[in-house]
Amino acid sequence: MSEVILRPKGSIDIMVEAEVINPDIFAGKTTSEIEQLIVWQGSKQLPLSEFFDVEGSAGSTAADTKIIVKGDVPRVKHIGHGMKAGEIVIEGSSGMHVGSEMIGGSILVKGNAGSWAGMEMKGGTLHIVGNAGDHVGCAYRGSWRGMNGGKILIDGNARSQLGGGMSGGEIHVGGSVENFAGIRMNSGLIVVKGDAIRAVGAQMSGGLFVVGGKIRQLSPGFEYAGTEKNPKVGETVISGEFMKFAGDYALSKTPKGILYASKEANEEV
Amino acid sequence: MSVTMVIRNGYVFDPLNEIDGEIKDIFIKDGKIVEDLTGAGLRDAKIIDAKGKTVMPGGVDSHSHVAGAKVNTGRMMCPEDRYKWVTKKSDLTHSGSGNTVPSVYVQGYDYARMGYTTVFEAAIPPMEARHTHEEMRSTPILDMGGYLVLGNNWFIMRHLKAGNIEKAAAYVAWMMRTHKAYGIKCVNPAGVENWGWGKNVSSLDEPNIHFGISSRDIIHGLAEINEMLGMPMSLHLHANNLGHPGCWEIARDSLDVTRDVKVECNMDVEWQKTKIDPRRTQSIYLAHAQFNSFGGTSWGDFASGAKGIVDYVNKSDHVVIDNGAVPFGPATVMTGDGPAIHHLYKLTGNKWSNKDIELECGSGILTFNYLKANPVHSVEWAIGLELLLLVNDPWKTILTTDHPNGGPFTKYPQLITWIMSKKAREATFAECHRWAQDRSSLGGIDREMTLYEIAILTRASPARTVGIAHRKGHLGAGADGDVTIYDFDPTKFDVNDYTKITRGFQNAAYTIKDGGVVAQNGEIMSVPHGRTFFSEPHMDDEIEKEMLKDVKEWFKYYTLGFANYPVPDKYIRNPSPVQVNKPLEAVVGR
Numbered sequence: 001m002s003e004v005i006l007r008p009k010g011s012i013d014i015m016v017e018a019e020v021i022n023p024d025i026f027a028g029k030t031t032s033e034i035e036q037l038i039v040w041q042g043s044k045q046l047p048l049s050e051f052f053d054v055e056g057s058a059g060s061t062a063a064d065t066k067i068i069v070k071g072d073v074p075r076v077k078h079i080g081h082g083m084k085a086g087e088i089v090i091e092g093s094s095g096m097h098v099g100s101e102m103i104g105g106s107i108l109v110k111g112n113a114g115s116w117a118g119m120e121m122k123g124g125t126l127h128i129v130g131n132a133g134d135h136v137g138c139a140y141r142g143s144w145r146g147m148n149g150g151k152i153l154i155d156g157n158a159r160s161q162l163g164g165g166m167s168g169g170e171i172h173v174g175g176s177v178e179n180f181a182g183i184r185m186n187s188g189l190i191v192v193k194g195d196a197i198r199a200v201g202a203q204m205s206g207g208l209f210v211v212g213g214k215i216r217q218l219s220p221g222f223e224y225a226g227t228e229k230n231p232k233v234g235e236t237v238i239s240g241e242f243m244k245f246a247g248d249y250a251l252s253k254t255p256k257g258i259l260y261a262s263k264e265a266n267e268e269v
Numbered sequence: 270m271s272v273t274m275v276i277r278n279g280y281v282f283d284p285l286n287e288i289d290g291e292i293k294d295i296f297i298k299d300g301k302i303v304e305d306l307t308g309a310g311l312r313d314a315k316i317i318d319a320k321g322k323t324v325m326p327g328g329v330d331s332h333s334h335v336a337g338a339k340v341n342t343g344r345m346m347c348p349e350d351r352y353k354w355v356t357k358k359s360d361l362t363h364s365g366s367g368n369t370v371p372s373v374y375v376q377g378y379d380y381a382r383m384g385y386t387t388v389f390e391a392a393i394p395p396m397e398a399r400h401t402h403e404e405m406r407s408t409p410i411l412d413m414g415g416y417l418v419l420g421n422n423w424f425i426m427r428h429l430k431a432g433n434i435e436k437a438a439a440y441v442a443w444m445m446r447t448h449k450a451y452g453i454k455c456v457n458p459a460g461v462e463n464w465g466w467g468k469n470v471s472s473l474d475e476p477n478i479h480f481g482i483s484s485r486d487i488i489h490g491l492a493e494i495n496e497m498l499g500m501p502m503s504l505h506l507h508a509n510n511l512g513h514p515g516c517w518e519i520a521r522d523s524l525d526v527t528r529d530v531k532v533e534c535n536m537d538v539e540w541q542k543t544k545i546d547p548r549r550t551q552s553i554y555l556a557h558a559q560f561n562s563f564g565g566t567s568w569g570d571f572a573s574g575a576k577g578i579v580d581y582v583n584k585s586d587h588v589v590i591d592n593g594a595v596p597f598g599p600a601t602v603m604t605g606d607g608p609a610i611h612h613l614y615k616l617t618g619n620k621w622s623n624k625d626i627e628l629e630c631g632s633g634i635l636t637f638n639y640l641k642a643n644p645v646h647s648v649e650w651a652i653g654l655e656l657l658l659l660v661n662d663p664w665k666t667i668l669t670t671d672h673p674n675g676g677p678f679t680k681y682p683q684l685i686t687w688i689m690s691k692k693a694r695e696a697t698f699a700e701c702h703r704w705a706q707d708r709s710s711l712g713g714i715d716r717e718m719t720l721y722e723i724a725i726l727t728r729a730s731p732a733r734t735v736g737i738a739h740r741k742g743h744l745g746a747g748a749d750g751d752v753t754i755y756d757f758d759p760t761k762f763d764v765n766d767y768t769k770i771t772r773g774f775q776n777a778a779y780t781i782k783d784g785g786v787v788a789q790n791g792e793i794m795s796v797p798h799g800r801t802f803f804s805e806p807h808m809d810d811e812i813e814k815e816m817l818k819d820v821k822e823w824f825k826y827y828t829l830g831f832a833n834y835p836v837p838d839k840y841i842r843n844p845s846p847v848q849v850n851k852p853l854e855a856v857v858g859r
Contacts, residue, residue, distance in 0.1 A: 142347050142620075
């Protein structure tokens with residue numbers, strides 16, 4: 001696999017829109033061609049080399065191309081937007097919209113990711129080692145069609161509206177989430193190992209949501225459906241004893257959403 | 270703008286002049302079509318070589334929601350309809366965004382790219398007329414006008430109920446002048462008023478709440494008023510029960526209401542001598558017939574009801590319909606018919622907005638997505654095409670999507686392709702739900718429309734129906750210099766190569782407006798300001814005075830001051846009023 005290394009040049013003031021950092025676009029290009037790719041900063045169009053030193057060259061195809069960003073780029077948005085194949089490794093933190101609308105390939109963010117990571121994702125894998133912001137794998141504002149394929153792994157915490165409008169794929173969060181995780185989801189799987197604040201699965205009509213920790217405030221539209229030990233979730237078995245809920249009855253009379261919450265952590269529910 | 274122009278050697282399709290693909294030169298001088306150019310005029314003329322290409326009059330859209338409060342609410346409530354569809358500014362053009370409800374600038378450019386030069390806004394709520402004019406004024410390139418929503422207006426319902434049709438006519442005339450509107454629109458008559466109480470009407474003859482007037486009385490009354498005044502366009506009807514299984518019956522019966530109304534077009538304009546009479550012949554123009562051609566009795570036995578409408582249209586000479594087709598994909602449904610949209614909201618749970626316009630009307634908006642896998646949507650697709658293909662006389666039909674209700678106007682090229690190519694229809698049958706095949710007659714229709722018929726459906730018929738064929742929709746001398754050149758050689762036209770048809774209609778080789786090239790192969794070349802057409806009907810002074818006294822009295826119920834009600838002249842950039850009923854004819858006691 002051919003590698004392209006991007007080294008950030010100093011700090012960035014106005015955020016940069018860099019959906020060109022994408023193996024599909026890099027594929028078949030030389031170092032200097034990659035340097036000349038255009039990014040937007042505010043109302044200005046500038047070459048990628050304004051913000052990065054570029055080393056190495058891309059493979060002939062996207063699948064044969066790996067992009068390594070050496071360092072933190074919290075003010076660079078849309079890295080890997082819509083990518084179909086190949087690999088991106090960000091050796092620090094990424095800005096907003098990393099991997100949004102991605103279709104295939106993989107992205108690894110070794111630090112934190114900004115909001116909208118994996119927004120409306122359709123396939124591929126997005127792994128965030130640190131924490132993620134709001135709207136991970138979510139539908140864009142106004143829409144209720146969120147991610148429908150692929151996998152998002154977050155080792156740390158995520159904030160609000162994780163997996164909003166989700167209609168396929170998987171999200172696994174090692175840490176905790178805040179509000180409205182899985183709002184309006186209709187299919188797919190979300191597993192949160194830690195805690196959630198409130199409105200988990202609000203208005204969900206289908207799909208599966210597992211909370212391994214405590215739900216501080218359970219939505220009123222969920223109906224208790226018994227206790228299960230080591231429930232099977234898709235391919236994997238989640239160990240422990242869980243309370244099972246069906247919902248969200250606030251949305252319809254026949255919702256097909258299932259919410260598992262750890263029995264031990266949620267005893268007062 | 271070039272002063273003179275010659276379009277050489279194109280295959281010309283001009284139905285109002287019965288020109289069907291003849292090779293002909295078109296001459297334009299001072300923005301108007303002329304018989305011929307000679308001497309200096311010819312020497313200085315811009316020459317466009319249209320050899321091997323198709324030449325038609327500029328496109329006319331007679332029913333499209335493109336300006337005003339509800340259109341703008343549709344924009345505001347759908348950020349998801351915008352951020353993936355952005356248009357950058359250029360030296361010539363404005364930036365913009367939007368897919369199903371584009372911003373005004375993008376609307377102008379997109380229509381021009383497809384070869385359209387004239388577009389009528391389908392519904393102006395009187396109180397929102399200022400907003401509508403602001404958006405029409407900001408829409409580049411297009412000549413525009415709009416229809417005033419009057420079907421549930423308190424004054425009209427009161428005057429008609431009292432049997433005082435002269436007073437109602439005086440009110441309509443004053444309202445047209447006050448709001449600078451072009452024609453009369455009637456949406457779910459009697460039903461929208463009931464919607465103020467959470468109810469609707471479901472038949473033509475039930476009296477509505479408080480006013481005690483029926484849909485039949487309103488339709489007949491407004492049609493009569495329309496012809497008393499001699500309006501350019503006939504009554505434009507959005508029938509009751511729209512969007513419910515089995516609604517075709519009430520639509521057919523509604524059309525029959527105006528059968529006895531004598532058509533009387535009394536506009537002070539210079540009529541051109543076209544081969545086919547450019548004056549309208551209909552007393553009723555049914556909007557987006559697809560939504561009113563639902564068969565069955567429930568969503569379970571839902572089927573196309575197009576046959577019922579088509580049979581009636583085929584045997585009647587007082588009717589024109591536009592089809593309001595569904596080309597599949599995202600849409601935003603918006604109409605003055607609040608209860609119809611609420612019904613859809615209950616079915617889908619999608620984002621919904623509703624508004625009551627005080628003493629006048631109402632509206633509803635909902636986001637929507639027509640899916641090929643959905644059985645009902647697939648039948649709707651079939652109905653939209655049946656309505657055009659089964660009506661024998663193309664002069665009784667107009668091609669629309671009821672933008673953005675069935676889908677955006679940018680899907681017209683796809684729609685044209687389906688009615689021109691059976692193979693294209695078969696390809697879609699293969700992709701969509703089998704109900705399209707099983708519950709409509711579309712699969713058994715072999716008709717493939719010609720370029721001449723397309724020119725009727727998209728130019729001549731809409732122009733004649735709305736009463737603008739004295740200057741639009743044909744290429745005879747005296748018409749506006751609006752010409753579209755498509756990159757099709759009719760002698761080598763292959764209906765089976767259907768993706769080429771779509772591409773060709775998407776980007777006209779040239780769109781010419783008033784003798785200037787506005788778009789060329791998808792690129793915008795110039796951005797003139799369009800005109801605004803509106804009707805100025807005149808009525809007997811005495812009746813008008815009496816009527817106005819009553820209006821002023823009732824204005825205490827408005828949240829708006831009477832002085833702020835009219836649309837000021839400065840809202841219109843290029844006013845193009847049409848004098849109606851002037852000199853005043855004796856309308857009293859007619």
